[in-house]
Amino acid sequence: MKSLQQLAHHKAFAGLVSPRILPSRTIASTQLWQRKFSASVTAASQLPALDASKLTVTTTTTPKELTPNKDLVFGKTFTDHMLSIEWTATDGWQSPQIIPYQNLSLDPSTCVFHYAFECFEGMKAYKDKNGGIRLFRPNKNMERLNKSSARIALPTFDGEALTKLIGEFVKLDSRFIPDARGYSLYLRPTMIGTQKTLGVGPPGSALLFVIASPVGPYYPTGFKAISLEATDYAVRAWPGGVGDKKLGANYAPCILPQLEAASRGFQQNLWLFGEEEYVTEVGTMNLFIALKDKETGQKELITAPLDGTILEGVTRDSVLSLARERLIPQGWKISERKIRMSDVAKAAEEGRMIEVFGAGTAAIVSPVRNISYQGKMVDCGLKENEEAGEIALQMKNWIERIQYGDEQHPWSFVI
């Protein structure tokens, strides 16, 4: 087995392993440590960087038939091509390639199969009313993918170069983007370690690929509020862990608790944390809670703070920004703060609950009707015939208008 001292001299990670002594308290130092790793990403390597100008394109000779909009299933059908870029620790980033969509052929000892060297992003391309193609805040996805990859000793890359390459790929396969509101082309940038060895160490080679799947609206017939089950017997993430990164490692362990919730009729599970039972995330979305202050009656929109256990959702950030810009003038307070599940239940009991919704790339927002907690149902403020609250509706409209280019906004990136 490679010695760890050899590994420490592994070229591509020279910038990641500094000889400084780290501070010594677990939770308090987590953010500092993460900043350090993130900060050193840019200085990582003298090897060839990702270079969009070196792109080569091989088009398919067997173009696929388009799936009718009504038959689209999330992540099931893919476009004609894929973007594929190899990296090695000795030679850096290789020339990017757009190639026909095809299987990956990998040795069974490849480290992605054994040690979960894998991270990904979820983003979408939209067709605007003039036929233009737009991405939504791609810089946020690039930034997060770099943070994720650095955390598991995979290489980092120039985010602008990858955005440009994704643009080329999407333009080539633009016929797959459905031309209808609520439809889009879901993009899945993925990075995997490809070194052929069972030794546990930083991968000496990696593959960054992007595939694309046409998708329809999450709620084809309009919002349908969901029921959540609060999960207190399993824990998704921990301070000092990797729950804030978009790693494959964070997903497989979540399935069983979701199945448990589903077996009792709940669409998703809600992850609580610690003895305080802080509300963290719901299934694969961030969570927002709108309630009235007990003393002042002020309306407050609350989401969990980025303490290392919460995925740094792009939609989460967008909801927060829009809320600060457009709801604060209406008298709202916008808070990134910890809130106990018992306090959520209390707000509901006391008639102070306004609404609750999940936020993520797939649905934008996902209204919540109720949450099962300690054997009781916590009502989340919707009227019986209502499937979404006012803020959720507003957020969806605001964000979609930007995504589809109805509103000129710096978040919308025309390719």
Add this chain to the structure above:
Amino acid sequence: MKSLQQLAHHKAFAGLVSPRILPSRTIASTQLWQRKFSASVTAASQLPALDASKLTVTTTTTPKELTPNKDLVFGKTFTDHMLSIEWTATDGWQSPQIIPYQNLSLDPSTCVFHYAFECFEGMKAYKDKNGGIRLFRPNKNMERLNKSSARIALPTFDGEALTKLIGEFVKLDSRFIPDARGYSLYLRPTMIGTQKTLGVGPPGSALLFVIASPVGPYYPTGFKAISLEATDYAVRAWPGGVGDKKLGANYAPCILPQLEAASRGFQQNLWLFGEEEYVTEVGTMNLFIALKDKETGQKELITAPLDGTILEGVTRDSVLSLARERLIPQGWKISERKIRMSDVAKAAEEGRMIEVFGAGTAAIVSPVRNISYQGKMVDCGLKENEEAGEIALQMKNWIERIQYGDEQHPWSFVI
């Protein structure tokens, strides 16, 4: 995206998702929850089970040259063949196949690349002095692989059937097992989710494969005691998490802290947990600490208890069993208990430290010279010219004698 209610009716997992209400305290209920999942594994399915009698064998037409013993590197070269068994949620386990060692060809949307649906085992085959081939406690590996796979919604299997199939595979490739003490054939049973979808749900198909790599002794020129760095800024595992399972998800996030330790000259990092800084594991091994009681002077061999954060090491279990059988009569106390790093440091300061060693399949035991903790070096009791303590040496000899069949023992399984 598939609804979670659909997922809950996913045939193969019917046994895993019971409609019972679960108890409601996070940490206390973790073990109960895990027992429940483990217990329901056997009743999982009415689909075809793994059937060793259906094995088909296709031998290679291009046999490899053997690597000379002195050039063997852990997990780098592999034998001529591999064992490969497919599973689907609709048809259960397919016929097992031994086929020439070959690449896996997988669609880029395959769930193993995105959500870390992967778990594995590490075990070894040994040649005894009569030319017989032996496995070491294979039932423990089968049991653990079933627990790991069930925890990430992958299928379970009949452990005896897989052991039998592994036996056939090892016999076919037996020329790769070096015929020398300390050498063996490292076996890597691996299960991956193979469903082609980006939807986050239980995989509808999986592949169980086994590859084999001839390996030499961990310490070719005799023991070399290692130096550890105590890690308190990152956390490997937590209560209610999956740190006790052999999932790929537990490995990639560990590389950076190991590189950090290596950059300061330490061979491995030692994971502490919580404000109490309990000693948990070292790199990819369990840890044993031998010290003298302050009051009575009694010798005590301590390892962390299986509280859900500790990998259930086969070597850990073997060391504990042998210690109970052979050290207790010599006056030792054998403890599975939590111990704070500060108490380890105190024992060293007070001259009560006997020795410290890691335990795992790769090295059997790995003696520790010292541990860097809060800027000081904790001396682990070895004399300056000593590379291993008495217990570590004894354990290695006891376990190797069983592995190589010098001593008749129920743990040694002749194939």
